[in-house]
Structure formats: structure tokens, C-alpha cells
Amino acid sequence: MTEHQQNILSWATKEDGHFRRLPSKFRNAIESGGEYPPEKGRYHLYICHACPWANRTAIVRKLKGLEEFVDVTAVSPLMAEKGWAFKKAADHEVPGSEDDPLYGYSNIREFYFKVNPEYDGRFTVPLLWDKKTESIVNNESAEIIRMFNTAFNEQLPADKAKLDLYPKELQKEIDGINEWVYDTVNNGVYKTGFATTQTAYEANIGPLFASLDRLEGILKGKDYLVGNTLTEADVRLFTTIVRFDPVYHGHFKCNYGQIRHNYPEINKWMKNLYWNNATFKDTTNFEHIKIHYYWSHKQINPTGIVPLGPKPNIEPL
Numbered sequence: 001m002t003e004h005q006q007n008i009l010s011w012a013t014k015e016d017g018h019f020r021r022l023p024s025k026f027r028n029a030i031e032s033g034g035e036y037p038p039e040k041g042r043y044h045l046y047i048c049h050a051c052p053w054a055n056r057t058a059i060v061r062k063l064k065g066l067e068e069f070v071d072v073t074a075v076s077p078l079m080a081e082k083g084w085a086f087k088k089a090a091d092h093e094v095p096g097s098e099d100d101p102l103y104g105y106s107n108i109r110e111f112y113f114k115v116n117p118e119y120d121g122r123f124t125v126p127l128l129w130d131k132k133t134e135s136i137v138n139n140e141s142a143e144i145i146r147m148f149n150t151a152f153n154e155q156l157p158a159d160k161a162k163l164d165l166y167p168k169e170l171q172k173e174i175d176g177i178n179e180w181v182y183d184t185v186n187n188g189v190y191k192t193g194f195a196t197t198q199t200a201y202e203a204n205i206g207p208l209f210a211s212l213d214r215l216e217g218i219l220k221g222k223d224y225l226v227g228n229t230l231t232e233a234d235v236r237l238f239t240t241i242v243r244f245d246p247v248y249h250g251h252f253k254c255n256y257g258q259i260r261h262n263y264p265e266i267n268k269w270m271k272n273l274y275w276n277n278a279t280f281k282d283t284t285n286f287e288h289i290k291i292h293y294y295w296s297h298k299q300i301n302p303t304g305i306v307p308l309g310p311k312p313n314i315e316p317l
Contacts, residue, residue, distance in 0.1 A: 017197030024140035049285035050292030052239035077292035193252025
């Protein structure tokens with residue numbers, strides 16, 4: 001077992017205190033004529049409601065109406081030494097956590113070792129599982145949401161098939177925003193929060209808030225990031241921003257400002273998605289979000305105390 005598997009709750013590099021995210025290792029696709037064709041009921045999605053990367057896939061699954069095509073199971077938000085645990089193996093029960101319906105596994109790691117006993121990566125969610133071949137299709141959220149966006153269109157009702165979160169005419173702009181938002185915001189909060197030296201922390205908090213300033217300007221007078229329509233760029237940003245005030249501001253020390261107090265345009269955009277599109281609200285579980293970060297990250301919060309604020313978790317419109 002590799003060092004980063006043995007120390008599942010240790011993320012930063014010892015040498016310089018910087019957090020460096022490892023790339024996802026399973027990168028196959030659901031596609032017609034491929035190894036994994038778009039068959040109804042064949043695939044199972046494992047997520048954690050607390051995880052922003054997994055949350056992306058839950059949002060797109062619901063937006064596209066794939067509930068009857070891809071089953072989903074949510075693990076416990078309580079991450080311990082063996083990584084993501086199912087309900088029966090968690091330290092204590094958290095409502096909304098589920099057990100594994102396929103094999104009765106205790107931890108997500110068991111899927112990784114099932115397909116490769118010598119697997120040397122991290123045991124992450126989301127995890128898209130193929131029940132037919134008993135293999136991992138993909139564990140990269142950015143790719144899973146694009147699969148969900150188009151792979152099942154021929155089998156969906158017209159209104160769901162028509163929804164395109166990555167339209168061809170906007171792809172260049174979407175890709176451009178995704179690139180810097182991922183580096184400095186989606187992953188930027190982690191690079192800031194998981195830093196173990198002052199130098200590493202200060203090197204990442206500045207770019208994070210510079211990008212929030214940039215997003216504030218982009219969203220001025222707009223409901224969506226790109227064009228005048230909901231795209232994957234909104235989905236990818238939303239899962240970070242909705243966690244910002246409840247978790248990242250305090251727990252990850254991203255405290256130059258709060259979304260609700262310092263970024264009115266971003267705040268309005270987030271609230272519009274949450275309150276006016278049921279999918280965003282229904283797939284956001286603030287209890288799991290706060291419990292996961294504050295309870296699981298003992299190297300940051302050794303007492304495991306979960307704060308009650310902010311109140312409310314998200315402001316009304």
C-alpha cells in the first residue's frame with residue numbers, strides 16, 4: 001500500500017507544505033459503440049453529498065433526468081483512515097448516508113481493489129461503476145458530467161435531451177473559464193486549506209480571492225457565467241461557492257471575505273440557482289457538507305466540533 005493510501009487524511013507535500021491533487025486514474029467513457037454503451041440501468045454512481053466533485057455529477061444526473069438510467073448511492077460524510085465509508089462502517093450514523101446495494105462493501109476503496117488489487121491511487125468519489133462488467137468506468141467528475149450531458153440523449157424525453165450544458169458554440173468560452181476556475185477556486189480552496197506552511201497558504205489564498213473578484217465582475221447583471229444559459233461552468237462553480245461560507249471561509253481559512261457579505265453578484269447568482277432550480281437545492285446537503293469537513297479533517301480541526309453557523313447556510317432570495 002502506498003504512502004498516500006496509508007495516510008488517507010494527509011494531503012500536503014511534506015517538503016513544502018503545498019497540496020497537489022493527484023489525477024484521476026479511471027478515464028473511460030459511456031458512448032455508443034464503445035466498451036461502455038449507454039444502457040439503461042447498467043451503471044451505478046457512488047457519491048458523497050459533502051464532496052463538491054461528486055456533487056457536480058449528482059446535479060447533472062438530475063438535470064438530465066437520468067434517475068432511472070443511473071442509480072446512485074451516497075456514502076457517509078464521515079471519512080476516516082480507510083477513506084469514504086458506507087453507512088454500516090461509519091463512525092456513527094448520519095441521516096442520508098446509505099449502504100452499498102451491490103456488494104455490501106464497507107468502504108469505497110473496496111471497489112478500487114476489486115478491479116485492481118495493486119491499485120496505488122486514492123479512493124475517491126464520484127465513482128461510476130459498470131454493473132455488467134464489474135469495473136470502474138470513470139472517477140473524474142469533469143468527464144462524468146459530460147457523459148451524462150449527452151450519452152443517453154437518444155433515450156431521453158425531448159425536453160431532457162434538448163438540455164445541453166456544453167453547447168458547441170460556447171465550448172471555447174466554457175473551457176477557458178473552467179481552466180482558471182478549477183485551478184484557483186475549485187481546487188484553490190483546497191490548496192489554501194490543506195497548506196501546512198505559511199508560505200504555501202499565502203501563495204494560494206491570493207489567487208483564490210483574485211479569481212473571486214474576477215467572477216464578481218463576470219456575473220454583474222447576469223444569471224449565468226457563459227452566454228445567457230445554464231452550462232457546466234455554472235455547475236462546476238456552484239458546488240464550490242455553496243460550500244464557501246459554511247466551510248471554506250472558516251475551516252480552510254479562506255477568510256479575506258465571505259460570499260454573502262463581500263461578493264453580492266456571486267451571491268445573487270448562487271441563490272438564484274439554489275432557490276429557482278430545484279435540482280441545485282435538492283442535491284445540496286449542508287449537514288453532510290459541514291460534518292464531513294469539520295469532523296473528518298482532524299489535522300485541521302482535531303476536536304471534531306462542527307460549528308452551527310453560518311445562519312442561514314444560504315440566504316433567501
